[in-house]
Amino acid sequence: MTPIVRSGGAVRTGAVLLFIGPLVSWAAELITASAWQEPHYSPFYNWVSHLGLTGPSQVAFGQVGNSPLGAVMDTGWVLYGILLIAGTLLTLDLRGGARPIAIVALAILAGAGVSLIGIFQGSNANVANGLIAFHTYGAQGVMLAGNVMAIVVGVNASRIGLGHGRRVASIVLGVFGLVAFGVFMADVFTGWAWNIGLFERAVIYPIMIGHVVLGRGLVAALRPGADLPKPGPTRSEPTRVRRSDRTAQSV
Template identity: 80%
Template sequence: MRPIVRSGAGARLGAVLLFAGPLVSWVAEFVTAAAWQHPHYSPFHNWVSHLGLTGPSQVAFGQVGNSPLGAVMDIDWVLYGVLLIVGALLVFDLRQGALPIAIVVLAILSGVGVALVGIFQGSNADVANGLIAFHTSGAQGVMLAGNTMAIVVGVNGARIGLSRGRRVASIVLGTVGLVAFAVFMADVFTGWAWNIGMFERAVIYPIMIGHVLLARGLLAAWPAEHRRPADPVSRRIVGAGPGRGPRPGAVR
């Protein structure tokens, strides 16, 4: 079965970038949420994107937004998008046909989507000037493309070099994310908005975990010829006893 990933140092760097993106984002989310001022920030109740609100406290989309480190979260989302796009381009070999192209396109859609969330805030100002369309389309784009990418990666994981466990996990994560997306959108459009942050994360976190699984699987499956070769076994001709010449080929 022909692989669809590149080899060499560039591909290995790409895998590292795919691994770093979600980890950096989780750290940024934790730090930004810890700095959140009154009222108390709840990952179950509050919108994730409200962590990126900058400026004074405001009520946006029915919730109070008061994130003193909002710029940190915004920068991280843009960085995550860049790492994802560059990592996918370095890892997947577009010369191998439609499949790697499809995966890279999904990665680009996801990366652009998460970057748009960081560039255009879910604020009252962006609602008034119409820029909120970029925020919402970016958020929904990464939710759909990111979870679809996880499923495609899992289904075709053998050509990527993923273990069976990682392949199954990727499919499950993407499926859970898409189901959660439907529930999340229903929660939004019905106006119920019950634990909106919980359902939002149920869509987003499977994507992030999927990126970690993909990156770790790539690094674990690195071709043997690109690993450090073992030290050659020293060979020494063993001399024969007195009156005998050396025995050709005798080694120890």
């Protein structure tokens, strides 16, 4: 088994960044939601992206957006995206082949997507000027790439240093998020929009939990007495052993 994780202090730094990225976003969400003005904000009903609306109250995508601390939410999303990309690049060794490259590519897509959500708000102004496309692409990008990343991380858990429990958790989270994405999109395109905020979070939160699992698992693997996966023996090593055995037998 060939590990796909870097060595040295870079791994520890990257693991911490992966772990705190979702926490930063959740903290920003809680702070922003607590400042939400009338009407009452509900995580089941309201679009999560409406928390990032700045400026006066407006009706966007069929819901009232009135978020006085919208800039806090936007900043949280952008920071989350940056931390995700940086953490993955510091953690995974791209020289390990297609596996780490695939995970890093998915992390970049997801990180760029969540950052675009914070940069380009889902506002009426951006609908009018066409910039809403960046918001939409960002949202769908992070929903798909983030959940696929969780599955790929789980499949390669032993090469990253994650235990069986985290391996299963990562895969289950990714599969759940992708299924929820289909339900969420059906809820949107049918125009039903029932509890749209709930289904939207059912897609997003598994991604965030997956990054916590990944970062926490790497931190645990770096504790004294716990080792990251080591490369298996090279082809030359067993050859040398067999020769030494034959020499010992001849003597």
